[in-house]
Amino acid sequence: AxxxxxxxxxxxxxxxxxxxxxxxxxxxxVQARLGEKICTRSSSSPTGSDWFNLAIKDIPExxxxxxxxxxxxxxxxGRSMCVEISLKTSEGDSMELEIWCLEMNEKCDKEIKxxxxxxxxxxxLLKSLLAITRVTPAYRLxxxxxxxxxxxxxxxxxxxxxxxxxxxxxxxxxxxxxxPVGTITLSCAYRINLAFMSTRQFERTPPIMGIIIDHFxxxxxxxxxxMHPCNYRAGEDNGxxxxxxxxxxxxxxxxxxxxxxxxxxxxxxxxxxxxxPPVVTDTLKVPVxxxxxxxxxSSSRLSYQPAALGVGSADMGCPLLFAGxxxxxxxxxxxxxxxxxxxxxxxxxxxxxxxxxxxxxCTPLDGVHYPAATPSSSEDTExxxxxxxxxxxxxxxLLETIFIRKVGAFVNKPINQVTxxxxxxxxxxxxxxxxxxxxxxxxxxxxxxxxxxxxxxxxLHSEGSSGSSTGNTHDDFVMIDFxxxxxxxxxxxxxxxxxxxxxxxxPQLSSLSIDIGAQSMAEDLDSLPEKLAVHExxxxxFDAFVETLQ
Amino acid sequence: xxxxxxxxxxxxxxxxxxxAEVLEVSVEGRQVEEAxxxxxxxxxxxxxxxxxxxxxxxxxxIGTVGTQDVDxxxxxxxxxxxxxxxxxxxxRKAVGEFKDALRNSGxxxxxQISLEFYQKKKSRWPFSDECIxxxxxxxxxxxxxxxxxxxxxICREKVGExxxxxxxxxxxxxxxxxxxxxMPTQSEVDNVFDTSLKDVQxxxxxxxxxxTDSLGTSVTxxxxxxxxxxxxx
Numbered sequence: 001a002x003x004x005x006x007x008x009x010x011x012x013x014x015x016x017x018x019x020x021x022x023x024x025x026x027x028x029x030v031q032a033r034l035g036e037k038i039c040t041r042s043s044s045s046p047t048g049s050d051w052f053n054l055a056i057k058d059i060p061e062x063x064x065x066x067x068x069x070x071x072x073x074x075x076x077x078g079r080s081m082c083v084e085i086s087l088k089t090s091e092g093d094s095m096e097l098e099i100w101c102l103e104m105n106e107k108c109d110k111e112i113k114x115x116x117x118x119x120x121x122x123x124x125l126l127k128s129l130l131a132i133t134r135v136t137p138a139y140r141l142x143x144x145x146x147x148x149x150x151x152x153x154x155x156x157x158x159x160x161x162x163x164x165x166x167x168x169x170x171x172x173x174x175x176x177x178x179x180p181v182g183t184i185t186l187s188c189a190y191r192i193n194l195a196f197m198s199t200r201q202f203e204r205t206p207p208i209m210g211i212i213i214d215h216f217x218x219x220x221x222x223x224x225x226x227m228h229p230c231n232y233r234a235g236e237d238n239g240x241x242x243x244x245x246x247x248x249x250x251x252x253x254x255x256x257x258x259x260x261x262x263x264x265x266x267x268x269x270x271x272x273x274x275x276x277p278p279v280v281t282d283t284l285k286v287p288v289x290x291x292x293x294x295x296x297x298s299s300s301r302l303s304y305q306p307a308a309l310g311v312g313s314a315d316m317g318c319p320l321l322f323a324g325x326x327x328x329x330x331x332x333x334x335x336x337x338x339x340x341x342x343x344x345x346x347x348x349x350x351x352x353x354x355x356x357x358x359x360x361x362c363t364p365l366d367g368v369h370y371p372a373a374t375p376s377s378s379e380d381t382e383x384x385x386x387x388x389x390x391x392x393x394x395x396x397x398l399l400e401t402i403f404i405r406k407v408g409a410f411v412n413k414p415i416n417q418v419t420x421x422x423x424x425x426x427x428x429x430x431x432x433x434x435x436x437x438x439x440x441x442x443x444x445x446x447x448x449x450x451x452x453x454x455x456x457x458x459x460l461h462s463e464g465s466s467g468s469s470t471g472n473t474h475d476d477f478v479m480i481d482f483x484x485x486x487x488x489x490x491x492x493x494x495x496x497x498x499x500x501x502x503x504x505x506x507p508q509l510s511s512l513s514i515d516i517g518a519q520s521m522a523e524d525l526d527s528l529p530e531k532l533a534v535h536e537x538x539x540x541x542f543d544a545f546v547e548t549l550q
Numbered sequence: 551x552x553x554x555x556x557x558x559x560x561x562x563x564x565x566x567x568x569x570a571e572v573l574e575v576s577v578e579g580r581q582v583e584e585a586x587x588x589x590x591x592x593x594x595x596x597x598x599x600x601x602x603x604x605x606x607x608x609x610x611x612i613g614t615v616g617t618q619d620v621d622x623x624x625x626x627x628x629x630x631x632x633x634x635x636x637x638x639x640x641x642r643k644a645v646g647e648f649k650d651a652l653r654n655s656g657x658x659x660x661x662q663i664s665l666e667f668y669q670k671k672k673s674r675w676p677f678s679d680e681c682i683x684x685x686x687x688x689x690x691x692x693x694x695x696x697x698x699x700x701x702x703x704i705c706r707e708k709v710g711e712x713x714x715x716x717x718x719x720x721x722x723x724x725x726x727x728x729x730x731x732x733m734p735t736q737s738e739v740d741n742v743f744d745t746s747l748k749d750v751q752x753x754x755x756x757x758x759x760x761x762t763d764s765l766g767t768s769v770t771x772x773x774x775x776x777x778x779x780x781x782x783x
Contacts, residue, residue, distance in 0.1 A: 037619035042633045042749035044601040044613040053600045055616035055633070121727060127595050128721040130617055130630045135714035139628065172718055175725035 006180045010114045014179055017114070018074050020051045021122045022081050022102055025129060025186065026066040026155060027056050029083045029100050032133035033142040033151045052123035062153075069155040075104045077182065082161075084154040085138055087145075094152075096164035097138040098190040103160070105185060109178030121177040125186060128175045136172065136190045166193040568683045571723055573716050574690040577625075578705050579659070582652060582691060584622040585713060586645040590665055590757075591620070591631035592717055593687050594641070596724045597667060598632050598752040602743070604736040615750055626710035629717065634750045644757040651761050652693060659693025661761040667753045669731050670741040681756075684729060687720075 006014070031038050040055035050056075066081075075081050080103040088094040112118060133139060142151045162169060174186040535542075577585050600613030616633035631638065648663045655661070665687040671680040696702050731753065734742045743751045 037621065037628075039618035040616035040633060042600070042614060042616040044749050045603070046600065046611050046613055050614040053612045053614055055614045124596060124724060124727075127617075128724060131592050131595065131717050131721055134619070134628050134630055135717045140626070143628075173725070174721065 006114070010180070014114045014118065014181065015074060017119055017122060018179075018184065019070075021126070021184070022070065022075060023058075023063055023066050024051055024054075024056050024126055025081075025100070025102055026083055027058055027062055028126060028129050029085070029133055030062050030153050031057070031059065032130075032139060033085055033153060035142050035145045035151065052119065052126055054123060054126055056126070065155050069157045071157070073157065075102050075157075075184070077104055077106055079158060080104070080160050082156050082158075084156065084164075085142075086152050086154070086164075087138075087141060087149050088152055089149045090147075096166075096191065097141065097151075098136060098188055099160065099162055099165065100188045101160050101186070103185045103187075104182040107178065107183045108180055109183070110180050112178055112180060114180065118177060118179050122184075125175045125177055125184075129186060132172060132174045132188065136188060137192070138190060162189050165189055165191040168193055567729075569685045569723075569728060570688070571686070571720075572688045572690065573719065574692070575709070575712060575716065576692040576694055577709050578696055578702065579653065579693050581622075581624045581705070581709055582649045582693065583642075583645050584625050584627070585709065586648065586663055586689060586691070587620075587631075587641055588622065588625075588627060588629040588713055589687075589689050589716055589720070590641050590645070590663075591638075592629055592720050593665055594637065594752055594755070595630060595632050596720070597685075597755070598634075598637070598750045599743075601745075601747075601749065601751050602739060604739075608735065610736070613749070613751075622710075624706065625713065626706050627713045629713075632750050632752075634747055636747045637750060637752065641757075644759075648759040651759065652691070655761040659695075660691065661759060662688050662690045663757065663759040664688045665755060665757050667755050670754065672741065681754075684731065 040057060042055065043050075046053070070081065073079060080101050082102075083100040084096060085098040085100070086094055086096045138151070141149075145151050169189050169191050171187055171189045174188065176186070177184045573589060575585055575589075595617065598615060600615050602610045602612060604610045617630050618633050619628055620631055621628045645663070648661065652659055652661050666683045667685040668681045668683040671682055673679055694705075696705055731742045739745060742754060744754050745751060
């Protein structure tokens with residue numbers, strides 16, 4: 001007999017799935033708005049902590065925020081989990097861009113198998129979320145954030161509020177999964193009316209893909225607003241240590257079963273499973289104090305680069321140039337990777353950093369309404385870091401004292417032969433070095449080339465050339481020096497230069513000579529009948545050939 | 551904690567109707583590859599699982615699928631694909647061939663590429679195994695020629711927007727939770743999944759393409775007709 005009611009085991013599993021689905025949903029959304037490309041590796045062996053068989057990293061701060069918002073509850077009818085994505089400019093204006101909603105409705109699917117079908121469909125829904133988060137307008141905005149604006153996120157639980165999205169907002173459905181206790185729905189409502197801030201404004205700066213803007217000197221925010229803390233907060237120097245999901249004893253090792261082909265059994269073995277204590281709270285109502293200002297609500301600025309994805313600082317240019325003690329006594333030193341001269345961009349921090357902004361706390365549970373904070377809220381100043389200045393000194397001073405000498409491209413002589421004081425020009429080595437050697441240099445004084453008469457050449461030089469009846473082109477082009485680029489003139493007896501000299505005046509092609517060209521059209525026409533007669537004679541052969549093609 | 555086994559109700563055998571989805575895009579020549587890859591990768595993201603590891607008693611565990619963002623160079627667009635170099639290579643190869651065929655067709659630049667998911671049904675000798683498709687995605691491509699840089703810039707944005715719509719369409723289809731092959735036993739897994747990749751496991755699939763000329767017929771018939779006509783003299 002089929003159980004129509006959910007067994008307690010199934011119920012526990014389902015609750016756990018929904019909880020972790022909610023947490024992973026938040027991770028995917030927030031990570032998609034960090035402004036950088038996300039990359040995780042596939043692993044053929046399950047690790048036990050990859051929920052829904054997907055490699056989605058858990059940013060501890062984000063998990064912490066999500067858990068705080070949920071406060072032990074799960075999405076249910078009327079209680080939705082919302083992730084609000086907003087944009088904040090350097091002037092402090094802010095605007096909601098998207099609301100991602102994880103909702104539950106009453107439509108139950110009693111027949112569905114929790115342990116197997118629901119789990120796999122939740123996995124599919126997460127994949128859809130990964131795809132959809134890249135196609136809403138906020139994605140492109142978030143990839144360009146840094147100089148003029150930043151993207152913020154906020155998680156709340158309760159009733160969905162879409163009023164901050166302006167008129168005519170659009171909705172996209174990510175997907176639904178039916179469960180025995182209700183249908184999970186994931187959707188996104190996004191603003192399309194960017195009137196008070198046109199997108200064009202944010203596209204002025206060219207997109208810098210995949211690099212956290214903070215690594216450069218520019219401080220986009222003139223005020224002391226701490227929107228760009230420089231230090232990497234791995235949790236060591238951060239006061240609040242956020243427990244990662246792995247630490248929280250809620251690990252899911254999954255194994256599936258297909259004993260007879262028609263049966264699929266899903267078993268969940270839990271390494272100590274800790275049921276969170278039930279917390280009875282009122283529905284969270286987050287006050288909305290107007291469209292443009294939502295500072296009183298808790299929000300976190302996040303631009304995070306997990307260490308696992310870390311790029312080494314080796315490609316950041318040459319910080320060593322700016323360490324004290326570098327002098328101009330090493331003029332031959334070429335500058336670091338790939339740079340052609342000049343000075344590489346000065347990194348303002350030594351390494352990539354997770355810029356976990358200190359969040360502004362808001363606990364609406366106790367009903368306290370915080371006053372609208374001004375954009376440069378003082379409680380945030382502590383995260384301003386001056387480490388950039390400390391490490392690099394004053395970069396501009398150093399710039400003037402360093403003289404970098406660049407050896408010209410394609411140089412094939414040893415560097416110590418270079419005597420020019422300022423070798424900033426390419427091919428500098430080809431400039432005349434020792435004048436007395438040039439007389440013997442066949443490059444400079446070539447032997448006389450064979451004199452050939454050619455009508456073409458005659459016609460070229462018939463006008464405007466002084467005394468060039470012999471076709472000697474030496475008189476037209478006074479060649480002081482002839483060192484063709486890229487040629488090694490000290491290895492082969494005959495090289496490009498010699499070749500060029502010798503074969504400068506080739507004889508005219510016979511087919512181009514005037515004689516043949518003078519043949520009249522009439523003569524051509526006369527020869528036609530003869531040619532046609534030949535073809536007619538061979539017509540049978542041609543037909544046979546055509547037959548073979550058909 | 552004790553293992554619980556749920557006895558599933560006897561499943562009705564689903565009618566083997568093949569689901570067919572068609573998408574259409576108009577792109578510039580140099581955008582063909584990226585547009586095709588974006589669509590194919592999005593579909594395969596939803597149609598790939600982690601590697602199965604069968605254990606005793608008929609249980610199996612599933613590996614982990616990683617994902618990564620891909621930025622397009624010729625389109626203002628980004629998409630997510632499964633982190634599998636083997637899969638990416640296979641798709642790039644197919645899309646490259648399609649693009650070359652489009653270019654060499656000399657026609658107006660119309661064609662379509664199909665991604666078909668199928669199941670294998672073993673037959674007795676001397677009959678070869680049957681391939682029964684259960685889902686086919688067809689992308690119809692129309693290559694446009696643009697006159698100047700300004701048009702190209704507009705095309706970059708427009709095609710980007712169009713692809714966003716296509717991704718939403720694909721996700722809509724995926725969300726219908728329609729027929730999927732049953733999870734196979736170890737002996738049957740190669741009839742349902744492509745187990746040749748080392749890090750992920752897509753459903754068995756094949757990619758094919760067709761180039762159409764402006765009359766809607768395939769190129770080979772046109773060429774034959776052309777030769778016949780010219781030689782008719």
